[in-house]
Amino acid sequence: MNSLEYFRKSVVITGKHAALVDEMWKQNDIEHSYFKRLVDLYTIAPVIGLRTGRKSPEDNSTDNKRTVLLDQIMTRREDLQTIMKIILLTDNEDNLTVEEKINRTFRGPSSEEEFNKNVDLFESYVRGGIEVLYDKLINRALTIDDPYTDRKIGNIMALLNDDLTE
């Protein structure tokens, strides 16, 4: 069933999250970006969200929109699916047993309802991750302890060294 396969559509990031994304990524302008492509941000964010246990609801308070195009998503599809599996195995929202988690991860969604629920879960981690990334990459100021004078490099290194606990 093609319609129940993950990552077969382009993704729209809305509201305040789109605004946060704009601070971290500018099209065709690596000089002012933390990521080469928008899909890179879209791949890292859910992992960060999961690591920090940060989920965030969709925000539609503004008309901001950023679209991750399908052809970009296709280049990352396999890794995105792996991240989806890790999330489905790790997330404890529904208090599932290990066997139930394994079933939902490896047997695939059995209904459209389950499919949508899983996609929503993934997206909420994406949004949580975007918030964390913004905090750590844009909001953070360099301190005297940072060994790097460039703010972008300093913050990236700080993020890599962060233990990202919840």
Add this chain to the structure above:
Amino acid sequence: MKFKKLIINNFMRLKGENTIEFSTLPDKNVTVVLGDNTVGKTTLAQAIRWCLYGNIISTQYDNSKNICLLNTDILNDMTANDRKEISVELDIENSINGQDRSCRILRRAEFVRKFPQLVAIQKTESLKMYIKNPITGSEEPYDNIGKDEGKVDDMISELLPKDLSSYFLFDGERWSDAKNTQNDIKDSIYTLVGISPIRQMKEHLGDLGTNGRSSVIKRLGDKKTGSGAEYNTIEKSIEDYYGRIDAQKHEIEEAQNNVEYYQKKADEIKDILNANPNVEKDQKECEKLKRDIESGTSRIEKYKKDIITRFSDSYVYFAAPLLQDVVNMLDGVDLQGSDIPDVTDKTIHAILQNGRCLCGHEVHKDSFEEKELLKLLEIVPPAKIGTVVENFKDKLANWSNRSANLYDAIKEDAESYQQESDDLEDLKEELTIKEKKIDRKINFAGERNKMNSYLIKVREANQTISNDKAVIENLKHKIAMEEEKKKDLEAKNKENEKLDRYIAYAKALYKSANEIYQEKEQNLLGELNQIIEKNFREMFNEQEKYAKLDDDYTLHLYYRNLRDSKGYANAEATGLSEGEKIARNFAFIVSILELANKMKDEGDDAQAMPLVLDGPFSKLSDVNTAKVARVLPKVANQVIIFMLDKDWEPSGLAEYTDTNYMYRLEKSIEENSSEVKKQKEVAE
């Protein structure tokens, strides 16, 4: 057009070959065939119809299916394997535009006998036409089959349209048939009196299809393309583009002036700076420092880019701490062990369906047993997920490796960046000190600042020039595209002009065709009615009733004495006797012929056709026969008439008949067949 000769072979009542030559004399234009009832007069008319159109009028026979075109005596003599041919040949004298285009039409059919029954079965039929070439005088044959299928049919249709056969070929019973004066009679009359060509032309030009959709004028109009407005728009945008190019060129010129001016200014100051020997060494060192700073800057840019590129793949790194937990979780569940050898989902489904386990235990709905079996269903093949999970674990292992390298690589780049960046700061500091030193020495700080600002202005002007040039290129491209469009349109406009000329021509033609048609049509009915009334009165000496063609071209009889008294003007005479019906139709036919002749004399496209009549007088009184018959040779250019002996004298046609064209149909005593003989030979 006149019929010259009819050669009939084994056709219906006529056995063997029978030939009738028709009179084509201008004054004695009547050919007569006399014969008793049942000797086959009607066969002659049928032969002409069959030769021209391949069918016969079948309504006068009891069972039309049983009509046999092959002569019965011939059929009687046939055995099982015999084949016999019938044929009818009609020779026609005709001229087109003053040229002799006489022709012969020959139709043949071959029959076998359904032995021993007396039934003939037609096997083949062929139609040929031979037309005289006016130059060589020889005959040119035309076929109706193969690649020429239907060709002779078409040619006959042009010569003697089947629709018009009602007006020249009166074979038999239809003398009193009301159909003679109805149906598409209007079209037929139009053809006869020569209005049809002009009407066809008018329709073809302007009226064909719904609202003239298929007409020539409309179709020509459809071929037109583009419009003047479009052309003007293109012209205007081209003009606009040229205007913008001029503006850009002007801007470039200005910018070029600026470049020259500021470059000159900058060079002057630079010369002054360089010319000072005291600062020469310092200057050189400054230049080198600047170069070093430039290359250092590009290196740190590269490090930064590398870091971003690597960081963009960092999801594997960030996921790494989660992976071990995930693997531990998966290892904790025995996915492989659940696999029972050789048991598949089919086994479980069978047990569930039977309601009894292999061990004999019963399995009820919603029972513990059923739940256990359903659980089992999820882990036996093909639902087993062991392999999928193993693949996933492999993938996670791969991520772990990638993540370790990633961190090291980014860190290395970051350190290199920092190192270079620190060095760069030192270089910049050194450069500033050196420049200050130079400026202090000669106090040229102000000049240097000025020079730098000039150079910035040069750079800006150069930027403007290259931008403007790009804009001009773009505009030129746009102009080229518009010019292409213009060319297309011009070509179309030429075509349109041509079409406009055609349309104007077609419209003018349509207008005059329409005028001619209107005029002719208006006159036609009135003229025809005058003639009908005259003929009806003359032919039947009728005082009480008169015949009149209504607007729909149907012929009616009205009471004369009621015509003048108001309120009864249209009292139609109904319940007509057979004789009255014949009289009415005669008047009609004769009148049409008269009108056609009149129009032909006036130079119209009217048709002059022979008139073939089969037993027309049998139901008329002698007095009426005489009146009718006397009119015929005058209105038709050729009269071919088959009649009973008893009608010959009263008809008075002897006056119009050359004895060479008088024939008699005789039936042989032993046989069922008849034979055509010349009257004078019989008399001798």
